[in-house]
Amino acid sequence: MSGRYLGQRVLQALGTIVAIVLLNFLLFRLMPGSPERILLRNPNLSPQVVEATRARWGLDKPLLPDQLVAYIGSTVQGDFGYSFKFRGQSVTSVIADRIGPTLLLVGLGELISAIAGIAIGAYAGWRRGGLVDRVGSGASLVLYSMPYFVIGMPLIVIFAAGLGWFPTSGMTSVGGGDRPFPANLIDLARHLALPLATVSLGLIGQYSILMRSAIIETRSEDYITTARAKGLRDGRVLRAHAFPNAMLPMVTLIAINLGYVIGGAITAEIVFSWPGLGTLTITALSARDYPVLQGIFLLVAVSVVLANLAADIIYGILDPRVRG
């Protein structure tokens, strides 16, 4: 990969992040309901108190440049202010508490669905019209079109409520996390099973459908005929020749999806009351907890940009033609 290519991508990513920070600043200042009213929650405040509060938070200063400068200054330091809803807690700590569960659930779900989806899609496309293709592609399409709660509800009804194999919600039983190893891990795994299955099933269709069409496209390339002419085994033609080329479009999809992991899988988290960023987003939305929303928005946007950058770099490594 040439330094030029890399430099261009990094600059582009930095530019996008700056734009996001500015947008984040403006967007939340255009929203209805002034922060001090929500925060103080008292319609009978005297104008003096309101003024004093506004001054304390710097809201009496003009938007430009004072508020913007202050905003950028604290953003760079990782200070996003305090949550309205969770009083006394900084936005950073509210979000930090929820990142772990989301990364665990959605990150693992992405990993499982990407690996399984790519394997199924590759095989289905290679043996187009075969059993795996007919069953796998039908199922993929159905799963792809189903929202998480449609997948999650039957799982709860059957495996949690019916068979009682797994708990219905949450991440730990009461006191479960405090039990000695390995009981605490087992407790976590039992809570994780159904939401993880939901997220993985929900994401698998997208990967297998795209991989299938990528493989079908590569299958008719001349270099595949060359590989077959060489008398290589079918499996080797697929693994060494078709697969690497078909993976090129997949890299971008996987990386972008990984960027969104941080935002959580909102409906899946809600269905299973999973204490992740998805449920936090809903809580913050209904409480008009602007600082928290702003923090989540910034986090998601930046991770999507970084994931895109990673996609470009990996693409550059995999495809010699873009290294230039």
Place this chain on the structure above:
Amino acid sequence: MSEPMGEPAIEPALTPPLTPGQIRGRRQWPLPKQADPAAPLLQVRNLQTYFKLGSGWVKAVDDVSFGLTDGEALGLVGESGCGKTTTALSLVRLLPTNGRIRGGSVELFGIDLVAKSDLALQRYRWREISIIFQGAMNALNPVIQVRRQIAEPIRYRLGQSEAASQKRAEELLDLVGIPSRRLGAYPHELSGGMRQRAMIAMALACDPAIVIGDEPTTALDAMVQAQILQLLEQLRRELGLSLILITHDLSVVAETCDRVLVMYAGRVAEEGPVARVFTEPRHPYTRKLLGAFPNIRSDRRTLETIPGEPPNLLNPPPGCRFAPRCPQVMPVCTEVVPPEAVFADGVRVACHLYETPVHETPA
């Protein structure tokens, strides 16, 4: 892209051609177990390859027969769409998914490849018959280093170690005149001529008996084209290869081939020694084809075109397929498929103008 100043020059081949006995003796690998040592190298009989299209069959190759002896170069010519590529790909059954060999046999050392299962056929691909595809840009895998692609059949077909395969690949690249500093190159980093050389090196990897070149030099400029053909000719003589050369360029056939097979609409029109067929074309189509070709040596100024178009192969005319365009068409031509007339000078012609099975050479 940095192309070295001109491709490395190759001295015109001086090596005399090897005799068939010498060629078989030079084989690095034993003949296949079921091979009959007395059998000819390749004998194709009544090959029929059709493509399923909608509810019908495209009769792309219909009743084609020809042979190839050790060290021989056979030119395969004819208009676009006449079935040259399909004939070549049928030999090792590399057809598109809708293609089927409906009949005939392909005998290599007397072993019928048509009867082989897919798995059994793999043993013959590349080790006995390799192919230099048209347009090496698409025929080489864009994400794999050229050297690795050449080493691959050595590693996986001949079962040699990774190190030995890589070393052999380097030798082959050297043999076809690719400078050693380009060893790590990817296909897109090489010029068209270099890519085609790499393709040739790859075709030689398993020391095959037959190399098929499917328009190996189209899309290259005249200079590079001449160099590649010279390289092929030199390799053929030195390594004792047998060559099937598919081309639109009749002068290439005149210069490099021993025999020529003229195809029209999926059938053989005429076949024989190049010297005989080109000086004395007997099939009306061959005459038209030679007339349509601008010969720089003659003082012919106008290029004769063949009026009309080749027939639709889904539903070809019942008799001679050339009848709708033939200036000498007779009533019998539109009804009866012309039988093959064999001449004493080794030329075969499928045309009603020559009725008896064996003819004297026309005066």
